[in-house]
Amino acid sequence: MTESTPQEHAHASAGPSERVERLLAAMSVEEKVGQLTQLFYFGGPASVAGADSEIAQQPRMVEGALARGAVGSLLFVTDPAENNRLQQLAIDGSAHRIPVIFGFDVIHGFRTIFPVPIALAASWNPDLITQAQSVAAREARAVGIHWAFAPMVDIARDPRWGRIVEGAGEDPYLGAVVAAAQVRGFQGDHIGAPDHILAGPKHFAGYGAALGGRDYDEVDLSDQEFWNTYLPPFRAAVEAGAANIMSAYMDLNGVPATGNAWLLTDVLRDALGFDGFVVTDANAAKDLETHHFAADPADAAVRAITAGVDMEMAIFEPAFAHLVDAVAAGRVDTARLDEAVRRILTVKEQLGLFDDPFVDVDTAEQVLTDPAHRAVARAAAEGAAVLLRNDNGVLPLHAESVNTVAVIGPLADSARDTIGPWVFAYDGDETVTIADGIRARLQGIAEVTVAQGVPRPTRTFPSMFDMWGDGSPKDPSGFDADSALQHAVDTATQADFAIVVIGEQQDMIGESASRSDLSLPGDQLRLLEAVVATGTPVVVVLMSGRPLDIRWVAEHVPAILQAWYPGTRGGEAVARLLFGDTAPTGKLPFTWPRNVGQVPMHHAVTRSHAPNDQGRRYWDVASTPLYPFGHGLTYTHFEYGTPRVDHSPIPLDGAVTVTVDITNVGDRDGTETAQLYLHQRFGTSSRPLRQLVGFQRVQIAAGATETVTFTIGAEARRYWSAATRDWVTDASQFDVWVGGSADATAHTEFTVER
Ligand code: GLC
Numbered sequence: 123m124t125e126s127t128p129q130e131h132a133h134a135s136a137g138p139s140e141r142v143e144r145l146l147a148a149m150s151v152e153e154k155v156g157q158l159t160q161l162f163y164f165g166g167p168a169s170v171a172g173a174d175s176e177i178a179q180q181p182r183m184v185e186g187a188l189a190r191g192a193v194g195s196l197l198f199v200t201d202p203a204e205n206n207r208l209q210q211l212a213i214d215g216s217a218h219r220i221p222v223i224f225g226f227d228v229i230h231g232f233r234t235i236f237p238v239p240i241a242l243a244a245s246w247n248p249d250l251i252t253q254a255q256s257v258a259a260r261e262a263r264a265v266g267i268h269w270a271f272a273p274m275v276d277i278a279r280d281p282r283w284g285r286i287v288e289g290a291g292e293d294p295y296l297g298a299v300v301a302a303a304q305v306r307g308f309q310g311d312h313i314g315a316p317d318h319i320l321a322g323p324k325h326f327a328g329y330g331a332a333l334g335g336r337d338y339d340e341v342d343l344s345d346q347e348f349w350n351t352y353l354p355p356f357r358a359a360v361e362a363g364a365a366n367i368m369s370a371y372m373d374l375n376g377v378p379a380t381g382n383a384w385l386l387t388d389v390l391r392d393a394l395g396f397d398g399f400v401v402t403d404a405n406a407a408k409d410l411e412t413h414h415f416a417a418d419p420a421d422a423a424v425r426a427i428t429a430g431v432d433m434e435m436a437i438f439e440p441a442f443a444h445l446v447d448a449v450a451a452g453r454v455d456t457a458r459l460d461e462a463v464r465r466i467l468t469v470k471e472q473l474g475l476f477d478d479p480f481v482d483v484d485t486a487e488q489v490l491t492d493p494a495h496r497a498v499a500r501a502a503a504e505g506a507a508v509l510l511r512n513d514n515g516v517l518p519l520h521a522e523s524v525n526t527v528a529v530i531g532p533l534a535d536s537a538r539d540t541i542g543p544w545v546f547a548y549d550g551d552e553t554v555t556i557a558d559g560i561r562a563r564l565q566g567i568a569e570v571t572v573a574q575g576v577p578r579p580t581r582t583f584p585s586m587f588d589m590w591g592d593g594s595p596k597d598p599s600g601f602d603a604d605s606a607l608q609h610a611v612d613t614a615t616q617a618d619f620a621i622v623v624i625g626e627q628q629d630m631i632g633e634s635a636s637r638s639d640l641s642l643p644g645d646q647l648r649l650l651e652a653v654v655a656t657g658t659p660v661v662v663v664l665m666s667g668r669p670l671d672i673r674w675v676a677e678h679v680p681a682i683l684q685a686w687y688p689g690t691r692g693g694e695a696v697a698r699l700l701f702g703d704t705a706p707t708g709k710l711p712f713t714w715p716r717n718v719g720q721v722p723m724h725h726a727v728t729r730s731h732a733p734n735d736q737g738r739r740y741w742d743v744a745s746t747p748l749y750p751f752g753h754g755l756t757y758t759h760f761e762y763g764t765p766r767v768d769h770s771p772i773p774l775d776g777a778v779t780v781t782v783d784i785t786n787v788g789d790r791d792g793t794e795t796a797q798l799y800l801h802q803r804f805g806t807s808s809r810p811l812r813q814l815v816g817f818q819r820v821q822i823a824a825g826a827t828e829t830v831t832f833t834i835g836a837e838a839r840r841y842w843s844a845a846t847r848d849w850v851t852d853a854s855q856f857d858v859w860v861g862g863s864a865d866a867t868a869h870t871e872f873t874v875e876r
Contacts (some may be wrong), residue, residue: 298354756794797864
């Protein structure tokens with residue numbers, strides 16, 4: 123196909139913004155509205171749906187819209203040749219031959235799958251996160267995708283909410299560091315950088331505070347929670363240069379985020395200074411009517427664009443199609459319309475799409491199969507794993523001292539579950555499951571036996587992703603649970619060690635996958651109890667994207683490794699961690715509750731009038747977490763000296779330097795993530811007992827001591843107060859703790875004076 127590129131017809135001679143202005147001046151309202159319309163292209167899923175289903179008609183509807191120049195962007199096209207075909211349709215259908223921009227959910231990898239985002243956050247390693255998302259960007263760009271609907275930066279403090287797996291957990295400081303690291307990974311050092319794509323932080327804003335953890339349900343956030351907790355990761359993503367922001371589905375304080383002018387203009391534009399473009403979540407503009415906020419699709423479109431939305435993401439007929447009449451009727455400010463179009467054309471220009479809209483089909487596969495990408499995936503899986511418990515140094519296992527190792531559990535050998543949710547273009551055959559990884563690691567050393575043990579746990583209600591026919595594996599009909607359990611018990615009995623892999627299937631978490639309970643689903647606990655009862659030593663490897671109720675596990679199993687959904691090379695990484703080829707260094711990005719009744723629970727609570735019974739708020743369960751925020755063990759131990767501040771008091775806008783010596787008191791080199799927590803003892807508002815304001819990863823040789831230095835500036839002490847309804851920095855006395863989790867005890871203090 124001779125691919126005519128658009129510059130023959132566009133204003134190739136114009137400079138970047140001059141070309142955009144010329145285009146804008148020449149475009150009809152219909153063309154402008156077309157540029158603000160993004161459509162799904164369900165080529166793949168449509169083929170698995172019934173021929174007469176609405177979804178099966180969808181590709182034809184989209185191609186018709188392309189031919190009319192009524193589309194500015196497509197999503198869900200992952201094949202380079204298909205990308206080029208649709209791009210040519212778009213250019214030919216556009217009066218001014220404007221190319222489309224292709225977006226996609228590149229959440230934790232494209233072909234190479236990295237650990238899920240909550241796991242990447244658990245690495246507390248911004249450089250590793252940037253590296254991972256840079257690989258993901260390179261692979262996505264190689265097939266013609268220009269834009270990732272990522273990072274998801276929603277703070278999550280309720281693990282019943284399924285999308286906790288997509289974010290960076292409960293803390294605004296960690297969330298901000300991770301958000302910026304991801305934006306840098308996707309975009310490189312500028313928009314349009316080779317092998318990089320736009321970052322689209324989402325879902326603006328407050329989505330993670332859904333009532334009851336129920337995905338899509340309303341959010342009621344106080345101003346102080348909004349500004350101090352849920353907004354900082356978005357601020358960091360904008361400051362890192364994110365090109366796009368996605369508006370959220372839900373009602374925020376009674377006003378749908380996607381029709382919320384305070385949110386999309388006053389906050390995003392005026393307070394954060396965002397100058398990129400805003401896309402809605404899928405159908406979120408049209409759904410303003412579903413919310414019973416807008417009267418009809420036309421009203422929905424008008425209110426979305428007026429609030430600050432630039433582009434509508436739609437599955438079928440877009441609401442924005444009504445904008446043409448709305449403009450004619452004077453219901454939409456044409457300056458607002460032009461501003462939105464200008465942003466879209468500008469980003470297409472920055473990506474070079476006017477000059478080079480097509481992708482090189484021949485080189486795509488070579489990029490997607492680059493072994494260097496798989497190496498980064500393994501390193502990320504190793505860095506993400508969190509060692510929750512390791513009594514008596516059970517781990518690392520010594521491969522030379524075992525003859526037979528049993529690997530047991532329904533998740534142990536499931537490639538689909540190993541890579542987790544929000545993955546589409548992966549290669550299942552090359553995914554290394556935990557059983558695969560242990561088999562490979564013990565090849566020629568010990569025998570590895572694998573037993574599923576119990577029926578795979580299943581959801582009560584179907585997953586929204588079933589339409590792709592890509593759910594977690596199902597047991598064959600007639601699966602004999604009794605014999606499977608007996609086989610697992612026999613396997614454990616005959617082994618020197620049993621590695622039990624349990625958790626949630628990947629379709630039990632993510633979008634539209636909230637859960638009312640945190641228990642191990644199905645019969646997995648019964649399986650573990652039976653294996654422990656054999657007397658064979660047991661270690662547990664957890665696969666989940668949320669904390670689970672593992673009280674029994676924590677009492678009866680001496681070693682527990684949270685592996686998350688570790689990705690394409692997950693099994694290799696877990697094997698290396700279990701057998702000590704490398705040591706776990708991850709730290710929890712959320713508080714791990716004892717049970718669902720404690721939820722919501724986080725580390726940054728205020729002191730209350732009864733701080734001494736923090737642990738006894740309930741009469742039936744200790745009200746402390748099972749594991750604190752920031753918790754994670756390794757194969758050595760660290761001791762913290764007493765921290766020191768360089769000077770005190772300091773002025774209101776001053777900074778202190780906190781210095782602390784950390785000693786590796788074990789016999790193995792190790793890496794610690796030293797965390798810095800702050801508490802303001804009095805002031806305009808009550809402030810968190812433990813506010814994370816810094817962390818540093820430090821490698822310390824066995825027996826050695828390293829000195830770590832932090833700076834606490836005025837920014838760390840600035841917060842939004844409900845007392846003054848404004849930002850404040852108080853003169854006060856401050857406690858400082860440094861340690862390996864939010865339970866840090868190494869303490870110092872300083873004073874701030876006016
Ligand atoms: C989904 C999600 C959003 C995703 C978008 C496109 O409903 O809410 O995170 O990027 O639609 O798939």
